[in-house]
Amino acid sequence: MPEELRLGGQIRELRKIKGLTLAEMAARLGVSIGHLSQIERDRSKLQIGTLKAISDILGVHINWFFQPQPDRPPEEVEFIVRAEGRRRMSFTGLGIQEELASPNLSGPLELLVSTIEPGADSGAYSHDGAEAGYVLAGTLALWIGERRFELHEGDSFAFPSTTPHRCANPGSVVCKVLWVVTPPSY
Numbered sequence: 001m002p003e004e005l006r007l008g009g010q011i012r013e014l015r016k017i018k019g020l021t022l023a024e025m026a027a028r029l030g031v032s033i034g035h036l037s038q039i040e041r042d043r044s045k046l047q048i049g050t051l052k053a054i055s056d057i058l059g060v061h062i063n064w065f066f067q068p069q070p071d072r073p074p075e076e077v078e079f080i081v082r083a084e085g086r087r088r089m090s091f092t093g094l095g096i097q098e099e100l101a102s103p104n105l106s107g108p109l110e111l112l113v114s115t116i117e118p119g120a121d122s123g124a125y126s127h128d129g130a131e132a133g134y135v136l137a138g139t140l141a142l143w144i145g146e147r148r149f150e151l152h153e154g155d156s157f158a159f160p161s162t163t164p165h166r167c168a169n170p171g172s173v174v175c176k177v178l179w180v181v182t183p184p185s186y
Contacts, residue, residue: 007051007065008042014058015040017105017184028057064089078103086113095120095169102184110184114167116140116175121168131165131181132158138175141168161185 015025026036029050038044055062064087072085086099095117102111116122116138124143134156142149143166144159150170151157159165161181169175 006042007046008040010065011054011058012040013105014060014064018058020057025054025057029053061089094122096122101178105184107184109180109182112179112181114175114177114179116167116169116177118169118172118174122166124164124166126164127161127185129161129181129183129185130158131161131179132156133177133179136176136178138169138173139171140175140177141170143167 015022020028022033022036022040026033029036031050035044039046039050051065052062055064072080072082076082081101081103086101089098089100097115099113099115100110101113102109113136135151135153137153140151140155142151142157143164144157145163145165149157167177
């Protein structure tokens with residue numbers, strides 16, 4: 001099985017994206033660095049409680065690690081994501097679902113498709129990097145710093161991710177947005 005599809009490889013990839021060293025994550029988990037290294041290399045059994053703690057530290061739902069991957073030709077694995085093969089993540093209570101459209105998170109950027117239900121709001125946040133997006137459908141309210149913008153299908157945007165930002169769907173129909181984030185921060 002390709003490394004990026006194994007549980008340990010996924011954990012290592014997300015840990016690096018979040019900027020955590022093996023030592024930092026091991027300390028937060030309460031395990032040794034050696035044990036965490038073995039988990040990331042798929043050389044140690046991973047108990048569900050430990051995986052839940054890992055997912056909490058990395059900011060993903062535990063189901064992130066168990067999403068089915070359709071059979072793909074080996075030559076596609078590093079480069080292509082078919083629509084039915086996107087990893088999905090829902091933010092409970094927020095009404096926002098994200099689909100990872102990038103083949104992995106180890107490259108220089110991350111491509112996401114967000115489905116934002118009417119009335120849903122991400123809340124404000126910031127992080128290193130930059131992002132850009134394209135509204136595929138519906139209406140998107142986008143706050144960049146103190147400024148609020150209303151975007152519609154076909155509109156696009158870009159801003160430094162270090163500026164606090166927030167998005168919401170003020171409309172009555174689902175909003176879909178294609179995001180490009182660099183570096184990956186999922």
